[in-house]
Amino acid sequence: GEDVEQSLFLSVREGDSSVINCTYTDSSSTYLYWYKQEPGAGLQLLTYIFSNMDMKQDQRLTVLLNKKDKHLSLRIADTQTGDSAIYFCAESIHDKIIFGKGTRLHILP
């Protein structure tokens, strides 16, 4: 089946690292994604990883993929107030993207 699960909320102190976790069920996914949604805005593609990779780093963002456990994570180093948003995990299946419910990241001062 097609399902993507992630926790709904995460609170992190400014300057700390945020780690958002996600599990998915379909092992045939080609790409796995992290999208960011700020209030009143659309879904912004943050980063994606091809399913045959296990890690991708892009400045403050690190994506880890454990294909055996179907587990994807997004680490944001040195979390800033501007990182406050909803983060969606997603997987591609054929020509559509299946999203999770989103994790709301709250930054504590």
Add this chain to the structure above:
Amino acid sequence: EPEVTQTPSHQVTQMGQEVILRCVPISNHLYFYWYRQILGQKVEFLVSFYNNEISEKSEIFDDQFSVERPDGSNFTLKIRSTKLEDSAMYFCASSEGGEIEKLFFGSGTQLSVL
């Protein structure tokens, strides 16, 4: 930077009325999509569209829904007779080729059915 534009940002309608949600995809993109997000739930795939026809649709996309590319720039989603449960944020997206990793989303239209 090019972007996908959706209008209106908010739409309020009475149950049973027809609504048309409009999208202007990025100009050189060939693949178009509609997704929706009911409050508190997942972003759900509705339909994909390429070469003037639907390439895939979900079970949500029943006979009440239709899509059209009426001219060279717009991509519309029509709901013929809205129901209360159609209330959601509707997102349009487009990609240049079939590269699913390069999907660009609009900022959405919030549809409220009363």
